[in-house]
Amino acid sequence: MNYVSSIGSYSIMVREVFKKPTKWPIMKSLILKEIDELIYGSMGIIIFISFFIGGVVAIQTALNISNPLIPRNLIGFATRQSVILEFAPTFTSIIMAGKVGSYITSSIGTMRVTEQIDALEVMGVNSLNYLVFPKIIAMFLYPFVVAIAMYIGILGGWIAGVFGGFSSSADFVEGLQLDFIPFHVTYSFIKSVVFAFVIATVPSFHGYYMKGGALEVGKASTTAFVWTSVVIIILNYILTQLLLG
Amino acid sequence: MIEVENLHKSFGDHHILKGITTTFEKGKTNLVIGQSGSGKTVFLKCLLGLFTPEQGKIIYDGRVYSELEPREQRDLRQEMGMVFQGSALFDSMTVEGNVMFPLDMFTKQSQSEMLDRVNFVLKRVNLVNSNHKYPSELSGGMKKRVAIARAIVMNPKYLFCDEPNSGLDPKTAILIDNLIQEITEEYDITTVINSHDMNSVMEIGEKIIFLKDGHKEWEGSNKEIFKTDNEAVTNFVYSSELFKKVRQMYLEERN
Numbered sequence: 251m252n253y254v255s256s257i258g259s260y261s262i263m264v265r266e267v268f269k270k271p272t273k274w275p276i277m278k279s280l281i282l283k284e285i286d287e288l289i290y291g292s293m294g295i296i297i298f299i300s301f302f303i304g305g306v307v308a309i310q311t312a313l314n315i316s317n318p319l320i321p322r323n324l325i326g327f328a329t330r331q332s333v334i335l336e337f338a339p340t341f342t343s344i345i346m347a348g349k350v351g352s353y354i355t356s357s358i359g360t361m362r363v364t365e366q367i368d369a370l371e372v373m374g375v376n377s378l379n380y381l382v383f384p385k386i387i388a389m390f391l392y393p394f395v396v397a398i399a400m401y402i403g404i405l406g407g408w409i410a411g412v413f414g415g416f417s418s419s420a421d422f423v424e425g426l427q428l429d430f431i432p433f434h435v436t437y438s439f440i441k442s443v444v445f446a447f448v449i450a451t452v453p454s455f456h457g458y459y460m461k462g463g464a465l466e467v468g469k470a471s472t473t474a475f476v477w478t479s480v481v482i483i484i485l486n487y488i489l490t491q492l493l494l495g
Numbered sequence: 496m497i498e499v500e501n502l503h504k505s506f507g508d509h510h511i512l513k514g515i516t517t518t519f520e521k522g523k524t525n526l527v528i529g530q531s532g533s534g535k536t537v538f539l540k541c542l543l544g545l546f547t548p549e550q551g552k553i554i555y556d557g558r559v560y561s562e563l564e565p566r567e568q569r570d571l572r573q574e575m576g577m578v579f580q581g582s583a584l585f586d587s588m589t590v591e592g593n594v595m596f597p598l599d600m601f602t603k604q605s606q607s608e609m610l611d612r613v614n615f616v617l618k619r620v621n622l623v624n625s626n627h628k629y630p631s632e633l634s635g636g637m638k639k640r641v642a643i644a645r646a647i648v649m650n651p652k653y654l655f656c657d658e659p660n661s662g663l664d665p666k667t668a669i670l671i672d673n674l675i676q677e678i679t680e681e682y683d684i685t686t687v688i689n690s691h692d693m694n695s696v697m698e699i700g701e702k703i704i705f706l707k708d709g710h711k712e713w714e715g716s717n718k719e720i721f722k723t724d725n726e727a728v729t730n731f732v733y734s735s736e737l738f739k740k741v742r743q744m745y746l747e748e749r750n
Contacts, residue, residue, distance in 0.1 A: 273599075364583060365579045365580070368545055369585075371545060371572075372544075372572060373572065373596075373597050373600065374569040374570070374573045
């Protein structure tokens, strides 16, 4: 019953976010600030993780090819498929749920605890629009992050495969080009847009409606990460079934 | 003027406000006092429109809040200024940014006009040369001054303060109290202050409402409160040794 109530509250929150918009010049600066915090500020960790994940996928694929009849270009092929279909959109989103999600929950939660949200409401500002809408818009740039994660992941796989002596560069590149289905990239971007919305709104919900003090802000951040991850994993399954099934 | 008629507010099974009826007059500092848990903050949040009462009316100069359209309610809120207990300044903004925020949000003034207004109100609250400081760099008293400046920058008709001098030393607390009273008289606004500080009651309590367990136990002025025979009020007022001695001296003088 509690979950049903939370889903209802979340839906009402999302509706309120799009009501009574803040003045555009103010909103524009808020959006740019959020792009800096949420997107630009996450690039380092995303590039770092994608590079090594791509490398690990390439090495593990190479180590599992024991049959000499299996072509070596499978390393490039498996790296491409794994990175484009799952690691770049889904794994990166889980990382973002931790990094960006906890930032969103703690910043909004602290504003709730210190009555800054009440101050906005008393002034007649739609606090949900002011706080959450810029985050949603900023997160629409998330597919670019995923695109970079794809590129860096495949680059990591190529470096690990070639310089680790598991594959020649020609075999790896041949694998990358083998049976390439452009829709897989589209599928990945569709997922990333949906996940971006989840990463912006679920942690905002946990921060906005939290009660208590500093300790509860920490608890809300943890809960937000857990629920954002759960929602991403469930939606990943549903979207995969719908788009590829 | 704010009129409150038979206000009731509950949270689940907890009946917090039990039929409060009172009037807050224009140009006066109205104090709502009572022990912790008496319903003062809930009452103030109902006046601000942050909580919706189940029953009763709040009338702002003839406008019944619950009967207004959402847009009219938002417009009415722009006539209110609020000083929160913890100041509630926006951490990411400077003093100037905090005070300018309502102007930036709701007016079409140019940057220089807004800056002039911000400097005027900051000067009014005796806070100069702090425009570019962040809230984390300010003392408790300075934060309260910024909060007051932000509350009055839009020329509000109604000013609400929740424990405006909590956490301040006695001297600064009196300065903040006096500042609120001066601003109330100067701008002819209706001010409602939540407090449990007897010094505030003595200094600025032109009208006092005493709440007990969610209902209005007593109302009067700061002169009348020391003469009342209401037991709940006297227990509250004379809870400190200092005020007990004052009371004793008064009774001896009277007899």
